[in-house]
Amino acid sequence: MDSKSLDSLMACHECDLLVERISLEPRQHAHCPRCNALLHVGRKDPILTTLIVSLSGLLLIYPAYFLPLMEMGALGLANDTSIIETVIPLLNASFWIPAVALLLFAIVFPVLILALGFWVSVHLYMQQLPQYLIPMLRLFEWLIRWVMPEVYVIGIIVALVKLLDDFSVIVGAGLVSFCVMMFCSLLVTTTVSRNLFWRALQHAK
Amino acid sequence: MLNDNKSQVISARAAGLIGCHVCTRVNPEDNKICRICDAPLHSRVPDSINRCWALTITATLLLIPANLLPMMTITSFGNGEPDTILSGVIKLFQAELYPIGIIVFVASIMVPVLKILGLYFLMISLHAGMNYGFRSRTKIFRVVDFFGKWSMLDVFVVSLLVALVDIGDIASVIPGLGTTAFCLMVITTMFAAHSFDTRLIWDRLEDKDE
Numbered sequence: 001m002d003s004k005s006l007d008s009l010m011a012c013h014e015c016d017l018l019v020e021r022i023s024l025e026p027r028q029h030a031h032c033p034r035c036n037a038l039l040h041v042g043r044k045d046p047i048l049t050t051l052i053v054s055l056s057g058l059l060l061i062y063p064a065y066f067l068p069l070m071e072m073g074a075l076g077l078a079n080d081t082s083i084i085e086t087v088i089p090l091l092n093a094s095f096w097i098p099a100v101a102l103l104l105f106a107i108v109f110p111v112l113i114l115a116l117g118f119w120v121s122v123h124l125y126m127q128q129l130p131q132y133l134i135p136m137l138r139l140f141e142w143l144i145r146w147v148m149p150e151v152y153v154i155g156i157i158v159a160l161v162k163l164l165d166d167f168s169v170i171v172g173a174g175l176v177s178f179c180v181m182m183f184c185s186l187l188v189t190t191t192v193s194r195n196l197f198w199r200a201l202q203h204a205k
Numbered sequence: 206m207l208n209d210n211k212s213q214v215i216s217a218r219a220a221g222l223i224g225c226h227v228c229t230r231v232n233p234e235d236n237k238i239c240r241i242c243d244a245p246l247h248s249r250v251p252d253s254i255n256r257c258w259a260l261t262i263t264a265t266l267l268l269i270p271a272n273l274l275p276m277m278t279i280t281s282f283g284n285g286e287p288d289t290i291l292s293g294v295i296k297l298f299q300a301e302l303y304p305i306g307i308i309v310f311v312a313s314i315m316v317p318v319l320k321i322l323g324l325y326f327l328m329i330s331l332h333a334g335m336n337y338g339f340r341s342r343t344k345i346f347r348v349v350d351f352f353g354k355w356s357m358l359d360v361f362v363v364s365l366l367v368a369l370v371d372i373g374d375i376a377s378v379i380p381g382l383g384t385t386a387f388c389l390m391v392i393t394t395m396f397a398a399h400s401f402d403t404r405l406i407w408d409r410l411e412d413k414d415e
Contacts, residue, residue, distance in 0.1 A: 003240065009231045011217035011224025014343055015407035016248075018217045018231075034214070035343045035407065040229075072369055086368035093367070095380050098388045102364050105357060134243055141227050145399065148354045154308065155361030161305045162297075162362075163369065166281075166376070198228040202241055 007202070012037055047121045047200060050188060054117035057184030061111065064181040067174035070160070072167050082174050083107065106152035110185035113147050116140045117188040124200045137197060144189045149182035216404075216411055223248045250402035254328055260397035261324045267390035268317060275381030277363045279370070287381055290314060290359060312358040313387075320356075320394050323349045327401065336409050343403050350398045356391040360384055 010021040014037035024030055024042030032039055043049065068080035084107070090099035120136055123129070156175065163169055217224045223232045223246045225239040232240055239246055275287030288296065290313050297306035323345050330342060366378045 006222075006231050006233070006240075009222070010229055011222065011231055013224060013226060013229060014347075014403045015339075016216040016218055016224065016404040017407070018215050018220050018222065035340060035403075037343070037347075070369070072372075081368050081371075086364055089367045089371065090364050090380060093380055095385060098360050098364060098380070098384045101357070101360060101388050101392065105354075106361060138227055138242055138244055146395075148357060151354055151357050152361050155358050155365060158305050158309060158358065158362045159365040159369065161302060162366065165300060165302070167370075198230065198241060202230075 010039065012039060046197070047124050050117050051121040051125055053184050053187045054114045054121065057114040057181050057188070058111075058118060060177045060181040060184070063173055063177035065107075065174075065178070067177065068172040069156075069175045069178070070172045071170040072163060080172065083178055105146060105148050106155075109143055109147040110149045110182060113140070113143050113185050113188055114181075116143070120197065124197065129201075133201065137201065147185065147189060149185045153179050153182050216407070218248045218408075219411060249404055249408075250400060253400055253402040253405060254331060256400040257324060257328055257397050260393050260400060261321060261328070264317075264321055264390050264393040264397060267386050267393060268321065270386035271317075271383055271390045272314075274383035274386055276359060276383040276387065277366065277381050278379045279366075279376070280379065281376045289383060290387070293359075309359060309362070312355045316352050316356050317390060317394065320349050320353055320398070324394070324397055324401065327406070331405055331409075334409060339406055339410055342406050346398075346401065346403050346406075353391070353395050353398055356394070357388070360388045360391070 008021055009018055011018055012032040012035060015032060015035035017032055017034045019032065019039070022030060024040065026042045026044035028042040030039040030041075031037065065084050066082050068082055069086075071080050087099050087103050087107070090102065116136055116139060120133065120140060123133055156179070160169065160171075217231060218234075221234050223234050223236065224230075225232060225242060225244055225246060227244040228239060228242040230239060230241045232246055234248065236246055238244065272290055275289055276293060278287040279285050294306055294310045294314065297303075297309060327342060327346060327349075330338075335342075363378075363380055363384050367380050370376050370378045
């Protein structure tokens, strides 16, 4: 079978059914006829969208990571910790595993997703094929399973509600920018059409 | 071959093809790596069920220290009792923080237990050669896979509280060993779910047809 007829087919990743690869209009969803798995989603200008969303997220790195999350006080004493500093007490207490999990899943991977999304979309947008594009796209696909920005944001809300009971809390610029950045990170993982990314690469090849 | 009626229900493997799990392109079965993305190709995840059993049993064992050991101790003026996951949820309900209490209960207690039970059910159904409920079993897997990461919630909350509540002697939060066990349990279940190959459920359907 030549590569053109191979390209006209796809195998459902959940049930291995061989289906015809169809092109979709924006916002259309293709589901597997046998197991109903979501095969792919049509997007309008996916490459440009990824470029913009990931750039917006990247611009927020400094305020999100280094500005204080909140000012929290009781009896005149205050504490202003930034996101990066939340890992330090766990490390000091020798809680290596939770500290590394927090650092990777909630801090490093979301930024890595943004940086990779930006790097890949810039190159695809300019129709360039740098040497490491394929491994980078594969790393991107792998990271999508291990990135959990939305969980961390809900974690922040739960912690805030617990604290509001006993302390006075003033939300800081760090918290707001961190939440926006996590939202960008989440958008990159959900709205990007990975199918179209690979297709763009295929065309460029 | 692909144009007759039977092509409607033929799997990639039966057609002598392999679907790439990374870029979703179809490859001839002789290819060792994908012709588009260079990822290693496997028609089915190698040792899927064995790996899933090993990881799920590990997660079940970790569930015990994760629930019995304290997650954190909140001290105020030097006094405080260690809290396990369950006692933390109970305290949230006593403080009438119902929505947060429900979120923590679902993410930290319901999701891990249901996820592990779901994986056992899926694996046993494969060993028993169950040849019905293909769609519902695939759906169970999708739910297990989707909600898995939400169990990290409590680990994140503890680490935030440890970092934020540090106001001299007035109040501080000390992490407990339960955090490590819980964290490992969540990561193990995520690896278990990733190693489970849903295509094995559907292979049974084709065996039945033949």
